[in-house]
Amino acid sequence: MVAALSVAGTAGAQTAEVAPPFVTTPPEVVERMLALAETRGDDVVMDLGSGDGRIVIAAAKQYGARGIGVELDPKLVAAARENAQAAGVAQQTRFLNGDVLKADLSGASVVTAYLLPWLMDALQPKFLAELAPGTRIVSHAFAMSGWEPDATREFPLSGEHAGRTATLYFWVVPAEVRGEWYAAQPEGEWRLEIRQNFQQIEVEGAVGDVPLRTSGAVLRGTHIGWQGEGEGEGGTGRFEGRVLTFQIVGTLTANGASRSIVFARRP
Template identity: 50%
Template sequence: MNDNPSRRKLLLLGAASAGLGMLPAGAAPAHSDTTAAAPRLDVPYVPTPQQVVDRMLALAKVGKNDVLYDLGCGDGRIVVTAAKQLGARGTGIDIDPVRIAEAEDNARKAGVDKRVSFKVGDLFEADLSGASVVTLYLLPTINTRLRPRLWQQLKVGSRVVSHAFDMGPEWPPKKTATVEGRTLYYWTITEAQKKKAKA
């Protein structure tokens, strides 16, 4: 793959800076079943350098027995890298069909299309229960909205890695790392979180 922007994220804030326009306060996340020619993107499609991708996967210790879900997968770089370099299986989810088509093409070119899949979908409706690792690059507002879903659906011991943004004070990271001036955050799902999600 080349150095084209590697990921487009679902976020409710920050869109104005990319000329996409700010959504009204309290606006619902975009859904994949919209009838418009192009989906409404809640955040611009932004690049994740390959060095950051590699460090995210290393931080989560992704291996051949893992199933990685990348939320807001863009061109599929994280999923493809995990499959090609580490032997993992993976699923990428993105609301933009153009990005999903690009990700599928990249997987074919890398020879890992039998190990990965990509879906057009809404992160807040996706079934994440099959993942042992979840990667994401989302703003804090979206991270905190996703947090209960991660606690509910992921198994104890599953790992979560976020590029640039944390999950709020209710879920401090287990580890952090810095690469290319960017902060990465790492968590594992615990029994305590599962209990909180059920409460």
């Protein structure tokens, strides 16, 4: 949340071997990061490079969320724990001394970061492997190569930072949907092929022997949807659903009527 990590040696190193310089995140940026993440009381907010603990503490104090900070500098970890105690949120927060690339991210529903670009890129596969679909990620100042943000916010800073601007990048971890799916329906078997690049998807397929054309396909976390057009009534309408481990469960709405459809992965 507040530390811009650097490393000893080359910028391509995969671990931060020495404590990085500490660069604080302005309070207004902290507030906007948590707001952009749509932080709620049932969230677990994990701040990578947590410095003095301000994002974790703000999440606990302002939203009632639980928070975890990961910081390489043990002195900053100690300071963060003291700050949490002083703010009255010590029971809702934990601060861990360690390398963000080795941290267990799996329990987080919101991840915040203020890390250098190479480290954000190094974390990208870890985000996709360890974070559940629907987890929100907010980065201050730096994006990730190849993974287009779901939203970007730029705004002027005030006070001692007046004259500068801050940029925030927001992602929602997408469910894995690429591949072939099928569903048995009265009009014939639905067969879908979904191509995926992070949250960007294309849906093609057929209903029985009739090709299915789609537009407006969206994937946000576990939510998936598309507009289908087929010859006759098969496939025509708006599908909205949720991705489970081996199924897509949703509703097709057309001509004012709705019906449930359950897709399974093709073995």
